[in-house]
Amino acid sequence: MKKALLSAALVLALAAGGYAVLLGHFYGVMKQPPVEFAQAWADTPSQLKRWVPLELLLTRARSGSLSVGERAPDFALDTPDKARTVRLADFAGKRPVVLVFGSYT
C-alpha cells in the first residue's frame, strides 16, 4: 500500500516536472523572434499542445520592456514601394501616432 502511494507520488512528480519543463520551453521561445516559436510549436505533437496555456504564456512572455510614459524608440522604415521613409520622430510636436504592428497570418 505504502509502496503504491510512493510510486503514484513519483509518477505525479515526474508529470509535474515534465509539464514545467514544457511550459518553460515555450516561455523561452516566445521571448525570441516569431520563427523560433513557430518552429518549436510546429515540432510539438498535437496531444501536447492541448496542455499549453497559450494565452497565459504569450501574454507573460510578450509583455515587453516598454511602458506607458516612456519615450517610444525611434525608427525609420520604408513603405512597401520604397516611395517614402517614415521616421517616428518626424511626428513629434505635431500629431499623436497610432502604431499597428502585425503580419498577414
Add this chain to the structure above:
Amino acid sequence: MPALNKLYNEYRDQAEFWMIYIAEAHASDVWQLGVNKRDEVVFASPETIEERAELAAVCVRDLGIEFPAIVDDFDDRVEQAYTAWPDRLYVVDVEGRIAYKSGAGPYGFSPQGVEETLEQLVGGLQEISAVR
C-alpha cells in the same frame, strides 16, 4: 482590422496611423495554421527585405487595411524594440512618449484602448487650442 479602419477614418485628420508589417508568425515553412490554409493564406518566409516588402503589400491589400504601411527591417529591430509579435497596438503622444500599449495579440489586441487614448489625446489638444 475593420475596427481600426473605422478609427482611422474618424481620427485621420488628428492622428497618424501606420501599420508596421513585421515578420510572419505563421509562414508555411514553419507553422501553418488550419484557418490560414482555408483562406489560402499560404506562403514561405521571405528571404530578402524586397520579398518582405512584397508580402507586406499583399497583406495590406488583402486584409483591406486603409491606412498606410511601412515594413520592418529584415533584422526585425523595430519588432524587437516594441515586443511586437504576434501583433500589438501602441499610441505615441505628441511628445513622443508611449500613451497606450496593448497586450500581446491576438488576446490583447484592443482597438478600444486605442480609441480611448486618442479621445484623451486629441480632446486635450482641442482644449488647449480653445484656451488660446
